[in-house]
Amino acid sequence: MDNIPNFVLYGEQGEEIFPDYLHIESIRARSLRHGWKFRPHRHHNLHQFFFIAKGGGRALIEELNHPLLNGLVIVMPPMAVHGFEFLPDTEGWVLTIPTPFLQRILEEEPQVLEYLSNIRIFQGDEETAGQFRGLFAAIETEHAASKAARGLFVRSMVTLLACSIFRACPPEEETRQEAAxxxxxxxxxxxxxxxxxxxxxxxxxxxxxxxxxxxxxxxxxxxxxxxxxxxxxxxxxxxxxxxxxxxxxxxxxxxxxxxxxxxxxxxxxxxxxxxxxxxxxxxxxxxxxxx
Structure with a gap:
């Protein structure tokens, strides 16, 4: 049946097992292989985090169009239908994390995991955008390296990223109280x-x-x-x-x-x-x- 595609990563189907804690790459690296366009699809058991550093385009998330602005952060939970049409040479990153890994590193902060289990789209100010750019860049650099305690470093940076997103656009106090x-x-x-x-x-x-x-x-x-x-x-x-x-x-x-x-x-x-x-x-x- 011609259902909505369910990918491990875009264009890669099957029960592929992640060889690492996560996958991160620049928007440019993946977009060049797909003409800067990604048809609507979804991912089972994967969380994705997008950061638009420079460029633009549009995202179709569920049934709504969203402009891709500089400094935009998108949290995409598992099974959310999404597609992108980037402007050529858009800069940024997409970070993909298997849900079990994210659950492990956030097990002591269930309210953060709950928050990240919903679609979140927000644009920070210049200072906040700079912070996220630095975090994504650091994760990409460490992920590509073979240094001592690499896994611990990556895990720590993902934890910092999750908490930074939670703080940058926090839920209402009432919602946090209701979570328990x-x-x-x-x-x-x-x-x-x-x-x-x-x-x-x-x-x-x-x-x-x-x-x-x-x-x-x-x-x-x-x-x-x-x-x-x-x-x-x-x-x-x-x-x-x-x-x-x-x-x-x-x-x-x-x-x-x-x-x-x-x-x-x-x-x-x-x-x-x-x-x-x-x-x-x-x-x-x-x-x-x-x-």
Whole structure:
């Protein structure tokens, strides 16, 4: 099936094992091999950090376009759909880190790991941009060397980078407090389970059973924290994937319906129209015209 590509690195598919703690290279080095353009894709179990030092272009992240400005930092968590069109000779870096490695080095700072598990895009001032440029450059230099304690140095620099990003664009105090709240833990586990099982079209009761709570309690938590019922989160996840497949792939409406667990394409079309106000074909055509 013509699904959104899932790469180890861009253009490199398969269950390849990282030979090192991480991978870092200049935007120029990778872009020259791809004509400065990267079609929408995603990475399983990899975190990526981008820094634009000089140049520009645009990024398509999920369904939104973002200009690439000097000093821009982008945090790309696993499975986020993204693509780039860089201006020729753009300078900067892309740092790719396997999720287990990032989890290990941030195990004593779970709030930082939680923060980096969401898409973050921000532009620092001149001083902050200089700090990030120095960090990325230092990681690249050490990664290419064979010096004593190389692994410890790289691990320390990645820790410093993660904390610097967290401090440069920190979450609200309320969010940090809620991170330790039991309701937040249940909600995160529910969202993870939805990501894994939404194509199976489970009812809310089955999710609640897997979480060890009642459907009423699960829906109450969702309403208290997110102000929507639990069923709405399941619906939104299905709609997100439907939009991705309609925009980024050439799959037929029927193929998308079956891929999302619908037994009948007509049922999928009715579901999509009721939730978005448009038929799947109309949504695809609208986005194509806009692009």
């Amino acid at each position: 709240n039991q309701k937040q833990v249940i909600l995160r586990n529910f969202q993870t389970l939805v990501d894994e099982q939404f194509k199976a079209r489970w009812p809310v009761a089955r999710y609640a059973d897997r979480l060890g709570i009642t459907p009423t309690h699960l829906s109450r938590i969702c309403r208290q924290v997110l102000h929507v019922p639990a069923s709405e989160l399941v619906t939104e996840r299905s709609l997100l994937e439907a939009r991705r497949l309609l925009i980024y792939t050439s799959l037929t409406i029927a193929e998308i319906a079956y891929d999302l667990g619908f037994s009948d394409p007509a049922h999928f079309s009715k579901f999509f129209r009721e939730k978005t106000g448009k038929k799947p074909s109309e949504f695809r055509q609208t986005f194509t015209k806009r692009a």
